[in-house]
Amino acid sequence: DTEVTQTPKHLVMGMTNKKSLKCEQHMGHRAMYWYKQKAKKPPELMFVYSYEKLSINESVPSRFSPECPNSSLLNLHLHALQPEDSALYLCASSQDSSRNEQFFGPGTRLTVL
Amino acid sequence: AQTVTQSQPEMSVQEAETVTLSCTYDTSENNYYLFWYKQPPSRQMILVIRQEAYKQQNATENRFSVNFQKAAKSFSLKISDSQLGDTAMYFCAFMNPNTGFQKLVFGTGTRLLVSP
Numbered sequence: 001d002t003e004v005t006q007t008p009k010h011l012v013m014g015m016t017n018k019k020s021l022k023c024e025q026h027m028g029h030r031a032m033y034w035y036k037q038k039a040k041k042p043p044e045l046m047f048v049y050s051y052e053k054l055s056i057n058e059s060v061p062s063r064f065s066p067e068c069p070n071s072s073l074l075n076l077h078l079h080a081l082q083p084e085d086s087a088l089y090l091c092a093s094s095q096d097s098s099r100n101e102q103f104f105g106p107g108t109r110l111t112v113l
Numbered sequence: 114a115q116t117v118t119q120s121q122p123e124m125s126v127q128e129a130e131t132v133t134l135s136c137t138y139d140t141s142e143n144n145y146y147l148f149w150y151k152q153p154p155s156r157q158m159i160l161v162i163r164q165e166a167y168k169q170q171n172a173t174e175n176r177f178s179v180n181f182q183k184a185a186k187s188f189s190l191k192i193s194d195s196q197l198g199d200t201a202m203y204f205c206a207f208m209n210p211n212t213g214f215q216k217l218v219f220g221t222g223t224r225l226l227v228s229p
Contacts, residue, residue, distance in 0.1 A: 104157050
């Protein structure tokens with residue numbers, strides 16, 4: 001299994017809602033990442049988990065809350081988002097936190113109304 | 114801080130032709146990794162090719178090859194025998210392994226359109 005899966009594919013939420021994005025991989029990778037990608041722009045790193053511990057937080061607002069319950073699963077909890085948070089949220093994983101290829105999921109397209 | 118520049122926002126090529134996408138970067142590091150990622154419309158991003166800075170030989174993957182010029186800090190991607198399926202956004206990316214984490218710094222991307 002060489003896939004990174006993400007659910008849901010699409011999500012529409014209001015500014016007062018609480019929702020979660022889910023990412024899963026079964027490749028035995030120990031590093032997992034969240035990126036935000038606006039239209040026609042490159043991905044921007046948000047968070048890095050290494051061996052289930054948060055290693056990098058790129059000064060992301062607290063309305064985004066990551067969670068890594070186990071080595072295969074990565075969540076992104078969303079609360080009180082703003083319309084400007086609408087974007088494609090990509091998850092990626094790599095074998096460890098060194099120099100290996102990152103495998104990307106298909107993303108969740110989030111719209112905040 | 115490292116920066117990656119892709120000066121061609123869009124490019125077009127006909128099927129079976131060859132096209133070269135440009136990428137330059139800025140770093141003071143001697144050891145690093147460079148990547149080209151492909152993101153087709155509404156499909157997930159995949160790695161096309163990877164170059165390790167300490168290797169002088171240019172990386173090649175089937176129809177894809179790079180021209181890595183370390184002194185000039187240039188890392189261009191050549192696509193030979195272009196196919197319709199090559200239509201995608203292409204991102205050049207830099208990674209400094211000395212930080213201990215695989216943080217990719219992406220360029221702004223080049224949108225490639227392959228036409229029949």
